[in-house]
Amino acid sequence: MPKPRHATEPDWPYGTFLQRLTPAARTALLDLGVRRQVDAGQxxxxxxxxxxxxxxxEDGLTKVTAGLPDGRTALLALRIGGDLVGEMSALNGRPRSATITTCGPTRYSVIRPDRFKLYLRDQPDAALELAAMVSDRLRWSNRRRIDFTGYSVKVRVARVVAEMCRTHGRQQRDGVVIDVRLTQPELASICGAAETSIQKALRELRGEGLLDTDYRRITVRDLTGLRRSAHIDPDVD
Structure with missing residues (x-):
């Protein structure tokens, strides 16, 4: 019988909710829900x-999307194993603000809101980390709004790719491979730009030797140069 994930894989990705928790709070949360496993596109x-x-x-990659008034769909964020989603509706009882769709085989737990609220009462440190997580997501959302008005499309693309390197990147000998299969329309959506502008920005970044692109994959060849192109302070992690 396989061991549960929290017994065999204690290292959760940086910045995820599970990574923020103490071992005891993490174990309690992992034991709280009902586990499910689904394929891509669910x-x-x-x-x-x-x-x-x-x-x-617990494992896998999901996309957070929302409908736009003109009928298009906006890609808002990506969530990975270790992340918690659906917390706003669980805490305020309002309708869901976005759709969460799996991008590949995904394992997750479904947690009832009443059980989660009891968990937060029993684990006050987890409640603080939840507040910090929500704050970080709001900061990211606000930063993207500023990026849309304050930076060119090329800088926006560089900033999004640099952020994805931090959250979803895998270091290899020839660069950082981003294990997220994003289409150009999806990248355009998350950058707030037209697809033709995204194509031009990627072409320029490739020409500068900062990254390579192939079928739905990005390999960053020069992360320092990309962060410089993205106007990211080198002292900011």
């Missing part, structure tokens, strides 16, 4: 839905 949370359960991602 919707685990529907925008506008009235249900209020939380989803604790």
């Amino acid at each position: 919707i685990v949370i529907h925008e506008g839905g009235r249900e209020s359960y939380l989803v604790l991602l």
